[in-house]
Amino acid sequence: MHEMSITRSIVETVEREMDRAGLARLDKVRIRVGELTAVEPDVLRFCFETSIKGTRLEGAALDIEEVPLTGRCRACGESFRITGFASVCPKCKGTDIERIGGTELDIVSIEG
């Protein structure tokens, strides 16, 4: 279960930013998780809640924006949601598809 080590990375970054901004407490951490990552949002939320107990982050909510797997057709430029890994453009039926969303694993912002 690597959600724990991902949580550790989130907490390290958040603590660094709290130091920089002089924040003593925190309300929210916003992150972005793509559909094609191997990260389970519910597990991540559980790990986060568990590991911030007794720290400066205690009480902060983890706000997860889930990003769907999205493609763009190289032929006609159409952007669309990829479901079932089918990679055919719904507009022109082209098959040369560039993936433009779904692999994100980003820390977006903090609120305190």
Add this chain to the structure above:
Amino acid sequence: MHEILIEEKILARNDEIAARNRNALKERGIYSINIVSAPGAGKTSLIERMAGELKNMGLRFAVVEGDLEGDFDSKRIERHGVPALQITTGRACHLDAHQISHALPWVFGQDSIELLVIENVGNMVCPAEYDLGEDIMVTVMSTTEGDDKPLKYPAIFSASGALVINKTDLAPHTDFDMNRARENALKVNPYLKIFETSCRTGSGVGAWATYLAGLVKDGKKK
């Protein structure tokens, strides 16, 4: 209350170290692969078979082995005359770039190697997110696992450059459909190079080793 924008990758620190690993390997002309699979798919057996094939091609390589416990795998590999370093991850389910950075001095101490093979912890989920600094990730799956595996673990198949489908000798005894497996893998990642092997009989390992030797050679030109 105000919002402070951060906008960086959660694993930015790992990615930084991975980039340093990649540069250090490149400077010494060493190509590297990161082999991932479910436990028991045949990663170690594949490396053992590769030892013979690559030796015949005159290509020397070293292996870094990731396991939760023990040094059984590195011992298996050393028996084939290939230098192997065991990293035990304790309870961690994957290798990370930091662990590899500590293994690099050992790698650079090996005589005239052109290829580093990293055998990751047997796990099809967690290693997908951790760049180690390798040139390509290679997924191994086996015919006893089911041909729908790519659809169940898309992240790892999507992060890989090559797929080795192992245990072809057992396929007749299972419901595994090779064409469907290939279709599923290419659906998730149209750029995958797919190889079929049996590490028990040695069938198909030559084609995989030849392809890999080609990558090592091309890597040197860059």
